[in-house]
Amino acid sequence: RDAATETTSKFSLEKYLVDMKTKVDEALEKSIVSECPEDKRFVEAMRYSLLAGGKRVRPVMCIAACTMARKRSGKDTAPGFYPDEETLKIAMPTAIALEMVHTMSLIHDDLPALDNDPLRRGKPTCHVKFGEDCAILAGDALLSESFAQIANHTPQDKVPATRIVEVVRRLAECVGRLGLAAGEMMDLEYEDKEATLDELRWIHLKKTAALLQCAVCAGAVLGGADLETDVRKLEAYSTNIGLAFQVQDDILDITASSEELGKTAGKDLEQDKTTYPKLMGLDGAKQVDSRVCDLLAEMQWSGSGALAAHGGDGPAVAMQEPV
Numbered sequence: 141r142d143a144a145t146e147t148t149s150k151f152s153l154e155k156y157l158v159d160m161k162t163k164v165d166e167a168l169e170k171s172i173v174s175e176c177p178e179d180k181r182f183v184e185a186m187r188y189s190l191l192a193g194g195k196r197v198r199p200v201m202c203i204a205a206c207t208m209a210r211k212r213s214g215k216d217t218a219p220g221f222y223p224d225e226e227t228l229k230i231a232m233p234t235a236i237a238l239e240m241v242h243t244m245s246l247i248h249d250d251l252p253a254l255d256n257d258p259l260r261r262g263k264p265t266c267h268v269k270f271g272e273d274c275a276i277l278a279g280d281a282l283l284s285e286s287f288a289q290i291a292n293h294t295p296q297d298k299v300p301a302t303r304i305v306e307v308v309r310r311l312a313e314c315v316g317r318l319g320l321a322a323g324e325m326m327d328l329e330y331e332d333k334e335a336t337l338d339e340l341r342w343i344h345l346k347k348t349a350a351l352l353q354c355a356v357c358a359g360a361v362l363g364g365a366d367l368e369t370d371v372r373k374l375e376a377y378s379t380n381i382g383l384a385f386q387v388q389d390d391i392l393d394i395t396a397s398s399e400e401l402g403k404t405a406g407k408d409l410e411q412d413k414t415t416y417p418k419l420m421g422l423d424g425a426k427q428v429d430s431r432v433c434d435l436l437a438e439m440q441w442s443g444s445g446a447l448a449a450h451g452g453d454g455p456a457v458a459m460q461e462p463v
C-alpha cells in the first residue's frame with residue numbers, strides 16, 4: 141500500500157487528463173479526412189462536431205482502463221499510471237470510436253425533432269451550421285465510422301480477434317435498442333409527464349451510463365482483463381460513474397453560467413425534462429451525486445484481488461451493485 145500511495149500522491153489527475161486529451165485530439169484530427177470534392181461539406185460537418193472541443197471523457201476512460209489491465213499483467217511497463225506506446229496503439233481506435241458515437245448522439249440530440257438546441261459547446265449546433273439533412277447524415281456516418289475504426293485499426297497481432305469482436309458487441313449494444321437510443325426515446329416520452337425515480341434511473345442508465353460503462357469495459361477487454369471477474373467488477377464501477385455524471389450534468393445545467401456551459405443555462409426546473417434536480421430539488425440531486433461519489437471512492441480504494449494499476453494493493457475496484 142505504501143508504494144501505491146506514494147505513486148498516487150505524486151500523480152496529478154488534472155495533468156493526466158490534459159495529456160491524454162491531447163493524444164486523443166491528435167488521433168481524432170487524423171481520423172476523418174475529405175477524400176474528394178463531393179464529400180467536402182459532409183466531412184466538414186462531421187469534423188466540425190467531432191473536433192469541437194469536448195472533454196474526451198470516454199476515450200480517456202478507455203485508455204485508462206486498458207492501461208490498468210496491461211500494467212497489471214506486466215505488459216505495459218511505463219512508470220506510473222501513464223500508458224506506453226503499445227497500450228496507446230491498442231486502445232486508441234476504440235477510444236476514437238467512443239468519441240464518434242458520443243458526437244453522433246450529441247448531433248442527433250440537438251436536432252429540432254429532439255431537443256432543438258441552437259448551441260453546443262458555445263458554437264452553433266451541427267444542424268444550425270450545415271442544415272438538418274447534413275447533420276442527420278453526419279451523425280449516421282460517424283456511427284458507422286466508429287465500428288470501422290475498431291475493425292480496421294485495432295492491432296490484430298496484439299489483441300485476439302475474439303476480444304475485438306467483444307468490444308464491437310459492447311459498443312453496438314450500448315448504442316441501440318438497449319442503450320443510447322432507448323434512453324433518449326424514453327427521455328422524450330417523459331417530456332410531458334413526470335417520471336418516477338426508477339424510470340429516471342433507467343433513462344440515465346441507458347442514455348449516459350451505458351456508453352461510459354462501455355468505455356471502461358472495452359478498454360479493459362482490449363488490455364486483456366479477465367472477462368468474468370475484472371470486467372464484471374468494472375461494469376458496476378463504471379455504471380456508477382455514468383449515473384453520477386448525468387446527475388452532475390443536470391445540476392450544472394441549472395447552476396453554471398451560459399459561458400461555462402456553452403449553451404443556454406439556468407434551465408427552469410418546471411419546464412425542464414424530468415431530471416434529478418426536478419424530482420428531488422437541487423439539494424436532493426447534490427446529495428445523490430455525492431452519495432454516488434462516496435461509493436465510487438470506496439470502491440476505488442477497497443479490497444484486494446480486484447484490478448490494480450500497480451499490482452499489490454493499489455487502486456482497486458470492488459464488486460458493488462450500482463446505486
Ligand code: GRG
Pocket residue numbers: 193194195196197244245246248249254261315316320321324347348385386389
Ligand atoms: C441515433 C442510434 C442513435 C442514438 C442517439 C440522441 C440520442 C440517441 C441520445 C442522446 C444521449 C445524450 C445526449 C445523453 C447525454 C449524455 C451527456 C451527459 C452528455 C454530455 O457529455 P460530456 O459532458 O460532453 O462528456 P462533452 O461536451 O465534454 O463531450
